[in-house]
Amino acid sequence: MLDLLVRSARVAGAADGGSGAETVDVHVRGETIVAVVPSSGEPPDAAEVVDARGCLLSPPFVEPHVHLDTVLTAGEPRWNDSGTLWEGIACWAERKPMLDHEDVVARAGEVLRWYVANGVLHVRSHVDVTDPGLVALGALVELRERVRDVLDLQLVAFPQEGICSFPRGAELLEEAARRGVDVVGAIPHYEDTREDGVRSLEIAVDVARRHDLLVDVHCDEIDDEQSRFVEVLATHAMRTGLRDRVTASHTTAMGSYNPAYSYKLRRTLSRSGVNVVCNPLVNLHLQGRFDGYPKRRGLTQVKELLDAGVNVAFGHDDVMDPWNPLGTADPVLVAHVGAHATQMMSPAEVAQCFQMVTDRAARALGITGSYGVRAGSPANFLLLAAQDAFDVVRRLVRPSVVVSRGRIVAERDPAAARLRWPGRDVEDVDFVRDRDAAGATWRAGPSVRSEGDRER
Numbered sequence: 001m002l003d004l005l006v007r008s009a010r011v012a013g014a015a016d017g018g019s020g021a022e023t024v025d026v027h028v029r030g031e032t033i034v035a036v037v038p039s040s041g042e043p044p045d046a047a048e049v050v051d052a053r054g055c056l057l058s059p060p061f062v063e064p065h066v067h068l069d070t071v072l073t074a075g076e077p078r079w080n081d082s083g084t085l086w087e088g089i090a091c092w093a094e095r096k097p098m099l100d101h102e103d104v105v106a107r108a109g110e111v112l113r114w115y116v117a118n119g120v121l122h123v124r125s126h127v128d129v130t131d132p133g134l135v136a137l138g139a140l141v142e143l144r145e146r147v148r149d150v151l152d153l154q155l156v157a158f159p160q161e162g163i164c165s166f167p168r169g170a171e172l173l174e175e176a177a178r179r180g181v182d183v184v185g186a187i188p189h190y191e192d193t194r195e196d197g198v199r200s201l202e203i204a205v206d207v208a209r210r211h212d213l214l215v216d217v218h219c220d221e222i223d224d225e226q227s228r229f230v231e232v233l234a235t236h237a238m239r240t241g242l243r244d245r246v247t248a249s250h251t252t253a254m255g256s257y258n259p260a261y262s263y264k265l266r267r268t269l270s271r272s273g274v275n276v277v278c279n280p281l282v283n284l285h286l287q288g289r290f291d292g293y294p295k296r297r298g299l300t301q302v303k304e305l306l307d308a309g310v311n312v313a314f315g316h317d318d319v320m321d322p323w324n325p326l327g328t329a330d331p332v333l334v335a336h337v338g339a340h341a342t343q344m345m346s347p348a349e350v351a352q353c354f355q356m357v358t359d360r361a362a363r364a365l366g367i368t369g370s371y372g373v374r375a376g377s378p379a380n381f382l383l384l385a386a387q388d389a390f391d392v393v394r395r396l397v398r399p400s401v402v403v404s405r406g407r408i409v410a411e412r413d414p415a416a417a418r419l420r421w422p423g424r425d426v427e428d429v430d431f432v433r434d435r436d437a438a439g440a441t442w443r444a445g446p447s448v449r450s451e452g453d454r455e456r
């Protein structure tokens with residue numbers, strides 16, 4: 001007897017892009033997928049049965065870059081009127097002394113609920129460690145344990161106000177490593193001098209190596225074409241052997257580099273094995289603020305980096321805080337905006353934007369060994385009432401069912417608008433472009449039946 005049986009799902013990422021008619025059943029026992037088999041023949045009994053009705057089966061969404069310590073603080077104590085990164089940091093420096101343990105746990109916990117409802121089961125969160133009390137770090141270390149039954153949370157020791165330019169910055173980073181972060185960060189473009197920026201990367205990489213941690217640096221998040229710390233970070237990744245254990249986040253200055261330097265840099269990044277995380281929502285909003293017209297987009301070179309073989313992922317970055325007053329922790333919106341902002345709009349490129357909030361983000365977090373819908377993997381997956389990955393991104397389709405550790409942890413009805421056109425019958429509009437075989441059943445969404453339950 002299985003604990004959970006999912007019938008008749010189509011596989012996202014299949015050779016046909018997830019649009020084929022072939023369906024699979026997923027067998028779950030305890031917290032593990034024990035089999036993924038073609039949907040034919042009599043299935044085994046199960047305590048809970050989900051009839052996917054042809055919905056798309058996908059591994060969970062992955063958030064490679066958020067700041068959970070700052071979420072839901074927009075306007076406290078004041079709004080970031082200029083919309084610059086710099087005023088955001090100043091607002092946060094005023095909010096930081098008001099932090100206490102429960103404040104952080106409550107706000108971060110609320111946004112993690114949003115993430116799970118949106119199908120995100122792996123989150124990497126930066127946490128500001130330029131706080132002599134390390135209040136937020138203590139709160140998020142505790143929260144990481146509290147949520148472990150549903151989602152995996154990685155914590156990055158993020159020195160928001162610098163390592164060399166903040167009093168005891170290096171000591172605080174070391175202390176954060178001792179207190180159990182998973183990843184070490186830096187912010188070289190914010191340090192007082194270029195030399196401090198270079199030194200800050202040496203310190204961060206050294207801390208990571210001594211504590212056997214990953215590295216994720218806020219790198220060159222500025223519209224200054226002279227900000228070139230990512231070449232330093234990539235070279236550390238190469239020469240230390242850390243390689244894909246290193247991530248360069250933001251790298252927005254790449255949006256301003258000249259073609260000759262861009263070519264050289266992409267070669268360095270490709271050889272180094274580092275991951276790059278682009279945060280399209282936040283950097284479209286923060287960058288270009290000092291420009292007249294023409295005003296730069298201020299995003300990294302996503303398409304070109306992918307072409308050079310670099311692993312690139314999309315992150316949300318901020319949710320209702322001094323750097324982004326909007327947000328619902330929704331990776332599908334990030335992929336949708338990312339597709340527009342990076343001009344990745346061919347069918348294959350839009351599908352790649354879906355990969356950047358799933359598989360590619362999982363690679364950046366270093367979790368590919370346990371990520372994916374296959375026998376032997378943890379039973380973490382989604383059902384999406386969509387035709388394929390392109391359709392998910394185009395229509396902003398959110399998961400109908402979210403399964404974590406073998407249990408259904410979130411459900412959502414596929415939304416439809418009802419049209420009452422004068423003189424016509426009332427009809428639903430779901431914005432589907434009908435390229436499916438006639439009679440496609442996935443539009444209705446999955447149905448769930450537990451032992452002793454009526455179908456719902």
Ligand code: FE2
Pocket residue numbers: 065067126218249317
């Ligand atoms: Fe960030």
